[in-house]
Amino acid sequence: MDLQTLTYIVVGATFALYIGIAFxxxxxxxxxxxxxxxxxxxxxxxxxxAADWMSAASFISMAxxxxxxxxxxxxxxxxxxxxxxxxxxxxxxxxYLRKYGKFTVPEFIGDRFYSKxxxxxxxxxxxxxxxxxxxGQMKGVGVAFSRFLEVEYDTGLxxxxxxxxxxxxxxxxxxxxxxQIAQYCVLILAYTxxxxxxxxxxxxxxxxxxxxxxxxxxxxxxxxDKLDMMVTDLGFQEYTTNxxxxxxxxxxxxxxxxxGTAGLPHVIIRFFTVPKVKDARSSAGWALVFIAILxxxxxxxxxxxxxxxxxxxxxxxxxxxxxxxRPVWFKNWEKTGLxxxxxxxxxxxxxxxxxxxxNEMVKIDNDIMVLANPEIARLPNWVIALVAAGGLAAALSxxxxxxxxxxxxxxHDLMKGIFTPGIxxxxxxxxxxIAMAGAIAVAGYLGLNPPGFAAGxxxxxxxxxxxxxxxxxxxxxxxxxxxxxxxxxxxxxGIGVTLFYVFQHKGIMFIPGTAFLGDxxxxxxxxxxxxxxxxxxxxxxxxxAFAVSKVTAAPPERIRELVEHVRxxxxxxxxxxx
Amino acid sequence: MSPLNExxxxxxxxxxxxxxxxxxxxxxxxxxGFGIILVDVLNQIQIxxxxxxxxxxxxxxxxxxxxxxxxxxxxMAALDREFGVEEx
Numbered sequence: 001m002d003l004q005t006l007t008y009i010v011v012g013a014t015f016a017l018y019i020g021i022a023f024x025x026x027x028x029x030x031x032x033x034x035x036x037x038x039x040x041x042x043x044x045x046x047x048x049x050a051a052d053w054m055s056a057a058s059f060i061s062m063a064x065x066x067x068x069x070x071x072x073x074x075x076x077x078x079x080x081x082x083x084x085x086x087x088x089x090x091x092x093x094x095x096y097l098r099k100y101g102k103f104t105v106p107e108f109i110g111d112r113f114y115s116k117x118x119x120x121x122x123x124x125x126x127x128x129x130x131x132x133x134x135x136g137q138m139k140g141v142g143v144a145f146s147r148f149l150e151v152e153y154d155t156g157l158x159x160x161x162x163x164x165x166x167x168x169x170x171x172x173x174x175x176x177x178x179x180q181i182a183q184y185c186v187l188i189l190a191y192t193x194x195x196x197x198x199x200x201x202x203x204x205x206x207x208x209x210x211x212x213x214x215x216x217x218x219x220x221x222x223x224x225d226k227l228d229m230m231v232t233d234l235g236f237q238e239y240t241t242n243x244x245x246x247x248x249x250x251x252x253x254x255x256x257x258x259x260g261t262a263g264l265p266h267v268i269i270r271f272f273t274v275p276k277v278k279d280a281r282s283s284a285g286w287a288l289v290f291i292a293i294l295x296x297x298x299x300x301x302x303x304x305x306x307x308x309x310x311x312x313x314x315x316x317x318x319x320x321x322x323x324x325x326r327p328v329w330f331k332n333w334e335k336t337g338l339x340x341x342x343x344x345x346x347x348x349x350x351x352x353x354x355x356x357x358x359n360e361m362v363k364i365d366n367d368i369m370v371l372a373n374p375e376i377a378r379l380p381n382w383v384i385a386l387v388a389a390g391g392l393a394a395a396l397s398x399x400x401x402x403x404x405x406x407x408x409x410x411x412h413d414l415m416k417g418i419f420t421p422g423i424x425x426x427x428x429x430x431x432x433x434i435a436m437a438g439a440i441a442v443a444g445y446l447g448l449n450p451p452g453f454a455a456g457x458x459x460x461x462x463x464x465x466x467x468x469x470x471x472x473x474x475x476x477x478x479x480x481x482x483x484x485x486x487x488x489x490x491x492x493x494g495i496g497v498t499l500f501y502v503f504q505h506k507g508i509m510f511i512p513g514t515a516f517l518g519d520x521x522x523x524x525x526x527x528x529x530x531x532x533x534x535x536x537x538x539x540x541x542x543x544x545a546f547a548v549s550k551v552t553a554a555p556p557e558r559i560r561e562l563v564e565h566v567r568x569x570x571x572x573x574x575x576x577x578x
Numbered sequence: 579m580s581p582l583n584e585x586x587x588x589x590x591x592x593x594x595x596x597x598x599x600x601x602x603x604x605x606x607x608x609x610x611g612f613g614i615i616l617v618d619v620l621n622q623i624q625i626x627x628x629x630x631x632x633x634x635x636x637x638x639x640x641x642x643x644x645x646x647x648x649x650x651x652x653x654m655a656a657l658d659r660e661f662g663v664e665e666x
Contacts, residue, residue, distance in 0.1 A: 076636050213626040288644050292643075
């Protein structure tokens with residue numbers, strides 16, 4: 001069977017599964033819609049959280065980001081940053097927010113800081129984070145479709161939106177949870193199977209995590225030593241020690257991603273779906289187990305795919321591949337524009353080098369490392385078809401989680417909480433479905449017409465979550481003294497500083513030419529790049545909140561009781577909207 | 579209402595915080611310590627093909643994170659039982 005037909009069958013089968021789940025897991029109440037009825041097993045929730053968390057970027061782009069853009073060791077910021085956040089989440093936030101037992105993140109902020117304004121500020125932060133994040137997922141869906149199924153980007157996006165519409169509007173959190181479990185299984189198989197084959201081919205060890213530290217098959221040379229040698233020969237920094245800009249920058253980058261992870265609302269609300277406080281703690285552990293399977297495989301894919309790529313181009317030192325003899329996968333990915341060759345010296349050979357003047361591989365897109373991996377390793381067609389289904393599963397599952405966070409903030413926080421408090425259960429359920437449909441339409445529109453700043457926005461989402469939502473939640477649980485004025489001022493200051501820093505280097509609203517300070521290390525505060533600045537925003541948030549709280553009237557007595565109540569598991573009851 | 583009196587509630591929270599601080603120190607040391615600040619020193623040691631600092635940054639820290647969360651969950655469940663605040 002040809003690859004195209006096979007891909008249609010595999011992707012079609014997974015989509016039929018998602019729609020089947022949508023009909024089986026319909027939401028009958030607001031509780032079903034917002035927190036899946038509150039009865040999800042911690043291991044199931046862990047799996048759903050992993051799919052929720054691992055986006056198109058984790059699946060398609062991360063390995064290439066590590067091995068190409070960040071040149072090896074520097075990419076560790078993503079590996080540690082996007083996993084270490086779960087430790088903070090499990091200890092500092094998830095159990096207490098589950099104990100409080102409400103439906104949304106802004107609701108806790110509004111109650112703890114006894115202020116509808118605080119709730120509204122939290123809603124705004126949430127919507128900015130989640131909308132910027134969802135644009136990337138929509139693009140991921142369109143790109144995956146257009147590359148693997150050779151349909152138009154727009155058509156792919158419409159198909160993706162329709163599928164999400166089915167299970168997210170019908171089932172809310174309940175439908176999303178069960179589809180995410182299915183999507184996790186698809187994406188993890190799609191990621192690990194090619195990695196196992198490649199590790200086996202290169203090192204004889206089927207476990208990629210061990211393969212990366214092994215010797216190359218039939219030799220006594222370690223894979224990583226060989227990789228270091230090859231990249232330095234081409235003029236790149238040594239793979240295993242290549243620091244991202246500076247130690248301070250790597251520290252700040254990792255911290256920003258960790259704190260941002262813990263503060264992202266679509267991740268936090270997943271922990272509202274488990275029955276008990278105790279489950280919220282262990283469920284975070286399970287989530288990280290399922291995430292770690294991909295995140296410890298990714299660096300192996302990064303190293304091995306880079307090695308494979310370089311050995312294809314330069315089979316022996318000084319002996320370059322002739323362009324006319326390039327393999328089929330090279331031609332295929334040239335068509336998509338992800339690989340580009342330019343014969344600068346006119347000798348018909350492919351010279352790859354760190355020197356921009358002589359380098360003839362003028363474009364090697366990060367995404368190549370995962371997308372072309374099965375072809376480079378000459379794996380059977382069904383594996384390639386599975387990678388397509390995996391990429392789509394990763395993008396759809398994250399998009400659905402984000403859309404739910406947005407829809408519940410609109411129907412539960414803005415309508416029920418602030419503007420129309422008298423609304424009944426049935427009307428609220430209807431409102432939440434309409435909000436979901438609206439959110440899908442907006443996300444789809446932004447996916448079709450990505451604003452100019454879309455490229456920089458995922459990093460921005462982490463920066464904003466780190467500098468606004470995380471500190472507010474943490475102070476709400478760990479301090480009885482932070483006042484509403486303190487919390488609001490802290491959130492506004494945290495976001496303000498982070499946005500200001502990003503805009504001064506990247507342009508106001510990312511509009512080219514409006515940056516008033518060049519985006520170079522010399523202009524950066526302590527050499528910290530804009531993407532890594534969220535942790536500084538978080539520090540500002542904490543400092544401002546404590547300072548303002550000192551000079552404003554202490555919170556009322558009932559807030560002290562609320563905090564005491566949140567800290568002890570007993571009497572959690574079920575998640576409720578009242 | 580919490581079944582704990584003020585003294586007990588304080589003690590429960592103190593024990594939770596002290597466990598948390600210990601585990602967060604480990605969290606910090608394996609990632610920011612071994613993976614970033616001390617990476618060059620640890621890279622002098624080689625285990626198989628892995629330089630140790632590089633291994634902590636790309637593999638080891640993640641394994642430790644997983645263990646930390648489950649250890650915390652287990653210890654807190656025991657603490658909940660000791661204070662009689664576990665959920666039925």
